[in-house]
Amino acid sequence: MIARLVVASLTGHRARTLLAVAGVAVSAALLLDMVMLSTGMRESFRSLLTSRGFDLRIAPKGTLPFDTEATIADATATIAALRESPAVAIVAPVLGGTIHLPRADGTALSAVALGIEPVVQGDYLLLGGREPGPDEIVANDALLAAARRQLGDTVTIAGGYDPQLRRFDASRTVRIVGRVRFVYLARDQRAAAMPIAALQALGGASRRDRASLMMIRARPGTDVEALRRWIGTRLPKVTAISTATAIAQVEQRLSYFRQLAFILGSVSLVVGVLLVGTLVTVSVNERIGEFAVLRAIGVARRTITVQIMLEGAALMIAGSLLGLALGLVTARYLNTILAAFPGLPQAIDFFLFQPRAVWTALGLLALAGVAAGAWPAWRGASLPIARVLREEAA
Numbered sequence: 001m002i003a004r005l006v007v008a009s010l011t012g013h014r015a016r017t018l019l020a021v022a023g024v025a026v027s028a029a030l031l032l033d034m035v036m037l038s039t040g041m042r043e044s045f046r047s048l049l050t051s052r053g054f055d056l057r058i059a060p061k062g063t064l065p066f067d068t069e070a071t072i073a074d075a076t077a078t079i080a081a082l083r084e085s086p087a088v089a090i091v092a093p094v095l096g097g098t099i100h101l102p103r104a105d106g107t108a109l110s111a112v113a114l115g116i117e118p119v120v121q122g123d124y125l126l127l128g129g130r131e132p133g134p135d136e137i138v139a140n141d142a143l144l145a146a147a148r149r150q151l152g153d154t155v156t157i158a159g160g161y162d163p164q165l166r167r168f169d170a171s172r173t174v175r176i177v178g179r180v181r182f183v184y185l186a187r188d189q190r191a192a193a194m195p196i197a198a199l200q201a202l203g204g205a206s207r208r209d210r211a212s213l214m215m216i217r218a219r220p221g222t223d224v225e226a227l228r229r230w231i232g233t234r235l236p237k238v239t240a241i242s243t244a245t246a247i248a249q250v251e252q253r254l255s256y257f258r259q260l261a262f263i264l265g266s267v268s269l270v271v272g273v274l275l276v277g278t279l280v281t282v283s284v285n286e287r288i289g290e291f292a293v294l295r296a297i298g299v300a301r302r303t304i305t306v307q308i309m310l311e312g313a314a315l316m317i318a319g320s321l322l323g324l325a326l327g328l329v330t331a332r333y334l335n336t337i338l339a340a341f342p343g344l345p346q347a348i349d350f351f352l353f354q355p356r357a358v359w360t361a362l363g364l365l366a367l368a369g370v371a372a373g374a375w376p377a378w379r380g381a382s383l384p385i386a387r388v389l390r391e392e393a394a
Helices: 002-012 014-050 075-082 141-147 196-202 224-234 243-253 255-286 288-296 301-339 355-372 374-382 385-393
Strands: 056-060 088-102 108-116 124-129 136-139 154-162 167-182 191-195 213-218 238-242
Touching (some): 014 243, 056 243, 124 136, 141 167, 141 191
Antiparallel strands (some): 056 213, 056 238, 088 154
């Protein structure tokens, strides 16, 4: 009976019901997007940092990896010292830099370069070809397209550009042997990777035996924090950052986005409650006589209260389901725009769909719909029967 009354009430004013559902859908879409934003970046960075299986990252003292131009001196000795620990399974050094591809017209095409140890590297995924050897490089699609090269082609690369003399310190001819996707670089960022010794040689004396970063994979069962402390004692000139610490630092830097998402999400929830509460109140005011008659013929006050609260919940649930689809569409569109921000890794998603968080948000909206109808329901069920019937008759 109650369900039929709820359906009859909502379908009796179709235009108002549709507008209410549309308004709730917009509110629900905003709440959903804010929930996805607050968790998406954190989980994306977590997935990014753990995707290659490295537990620790070694950076110059007091810096974050690639946060500055600082490098680790005596890289060979540092790697040897790290390998003294039986808990260290793999040490993967990385040197960051810039290479230039000279053109016939005197200009040069610039690209990010990573010096790596091909056997243990964790910076890219090989899409085609093979790992580079001496006088060989691998490149991503952005660089191959810009340089108009493909696998098997040879290309001249140069490093150590002197802007005053307008010349390069060193150059060499290399063969492109692999097509790769870099894990930590932006989507359209031109980049190549080569053995670290080759990039050190291109950088001249300032890059000799240097590394920007060293990634460590610990043996199974290792206490990563204990290993980090050992590295801090053994190598006081570097900073060892565990994946957990890196994630915490990333979350601290992203706190602004989480606060913004919380504020906008709260506003959307309040707007939904006010919208449904207002519409249910208007509906109750129009049906005061109906409720008085129901009470007069013996319908319990609780039945009327439940009916009105269910109307509010129905509006909120219908709007929430529509808002789910709308929120997913807008989230994908917004993610495309934000992902184009310069310098962001390709794998980062600002809006990440997580079923538990999403259904929690929609559940809150449903409960808010019930709460929004609480006061109108109490008012509609508590009116004095005799007075209301007399006023309605008059």
